[in-house]
Amino acid sequence: xxxxxxxxxxxxxxxxxxxxxxxxxxxxxxxxxxxxxxxxxxxxxxxxxxxxxxxxxxxxxxxxxxxxxxxxxxxxxxxxxxxxxxxxxxxxxxxxxxxxxxxxxxxxxxxxxxxxxxxxxxxxxxxxxxxxxxxxxxxxxxxxxxxxxxxxxxxxxxxx
Amino acid sequence: xxxxxxxxxxxxxxxxxxxxxxxxxxxxxxxxxxxxxxxxxxxxxxxxxxxxxxxxxxxxxxxxxxxxxxxxxxxxxxxxxxx
Numbered sequence: 001x002x003x004x005x006x007x008x009x010x011x012x013x014x015x016x017x018x019x020x021x022x023x024x025x026x027x028x029x030x031x032x033x034x035x036x037x038x039x040x041x042x043x044x045x046x047x048x049x050x051x052x053x054x055x056x057x058x059x060x061x062x063x064x065x066x067x068x069x070x071x072x073x074x075x076x077x078x079x080x081x082x083x084x085x086x087x088x089x090x091x092x093x094x095x096x097x098x099x100x101x102x103x104x105x106x107x108x109x110x111x112x113x114x115x116x117x118x119x120x121x122x123x124x125x126x127x128x129x130x131x132x133x134x135x136x137x138x139x140x141x142x143x144x145x146x147x148x149x150x151x152x153x154x155x156x157x158x159x160x
Numbered sequence: 161x162x163x164x165x166x167x168x169x170x171x172x173x174x175x176x177x178x179x180x181x182x183x184x185x186x187x188x189x190x191x192x193x194x195x196x197x198x199x200x201x202x203x204x205x206x207x208x209x210x211x212x213x214x215x216x217x218x219x220x221x222x223x224x225x226x227x228x229x230x231x232x233x234x235x236x237x238x239x240x241x242x243x
Contacts, residue, residue: 036243052242053169055235058219083242095243115243123216123235124242125169136170139212139239156239160210 002078003071005063007054009086012096021078021100028077028100032107034115040090042137046130052085052094055123059083066117073150074110076101081114083124113150119143120156161230165196168237171213174206189215190224192234212239 002021006012014033022028038050063081070076082096097114101107126137139157147154166179186192193215197204207213216235217226228234 054242055166055168055216055219055237058216058235061219119243120240121221122242123168123237123240125238126241127169136238137241139241143243156214158239159212 002080003064003067003076004080005060005067006080006082007056007059007085008082009084011084011093012082014093014096014098017080017082017096017098021080021098025077025100027102029102030100030104030107032099032101032104032111034095034097034111035093036095036115038088038090038092038094042128045128045132047090047128048131049129050088050090050092050094051127051129051134052083052088053125053127054083054085058123062122063118066114066121069117070099070110070114073113074099074101075106076110079110079114081118083118083122085124116143116146116150117152120147120154161228163192163228163231164233165192166233166235168235170238171206171236175202184228186228188224188228189217189222189226189234192228193224193236207236213237214239 018031040047077100079099084094097111099107099110120143141157144154144157163182163184165182167175172178186195193207197207213236218233
């Protein structure tokens with residue numbers, strides 16, 4: 001069984017990743033894939049580029065920990081998380097979470113859990129550039145609340 | 161003891177430094193933060209109490225009371241915004 005993480009600057013191919021997860025696994029009956037992409041607007045501002053910084057080492061560890069946590073909670077057969085870093089543009093893919101399981105329910109849930117976890121627990125930071133210059137994106141309380149639905153309390157977005 | 165300090169994102173930009181070796185007398189993370197504030201006015205400003213700063217000790221998010229050890233890595237950064 002394969003539960004892996006990749007942090008990379010280059011793009012990823014969703015069908016290739018799904019094929020790799022399913023390969024030789026006739027017990028897989030469901031594949032759930034989430035892809036996050038760069039929007040050209042955020043909070044009312046135009047976005048021309050998005051820069052993603054991360055904490056090499058801690059990033060991989062924190063995502064591996066979240067995959068372990070997901071395995072405790074859901075009947076997953078395999079999973080892959082890819083997160084891009086560096087300079088991205090609108091329409092680019094940022095993040096992939098792909099999960100396989102025997103039946104759809106576990107894949108759907110695990111995929112959403114993994115994304116909710118990643119948003120507030122993995123050390124990535126986004127910087128947007130638009131016509132009015134650059135700024136670091138603020139964390140959202142709604143992302144903390146999304147993780148709280150799974151019984152995990154976090155204070156990532158608190159103002160202090 | 162000697163520790164490695166890392167800064168990320170807006171904090172890294174504000175301080176103009178991504179990492180440095182630091183000789184400290186602090187026992188825990190909160191004391192280290194106070195100690196760093198004495199280095200330069202920009203550190204005092206960036207790390208002031210009440211600022212939204214998260215801390216990781218040896219690459220795991222920790223509380224202010226987490227104890228330092230020889231050669232440990234302490235990272236200061238703003239709330240995370242990936243995904």
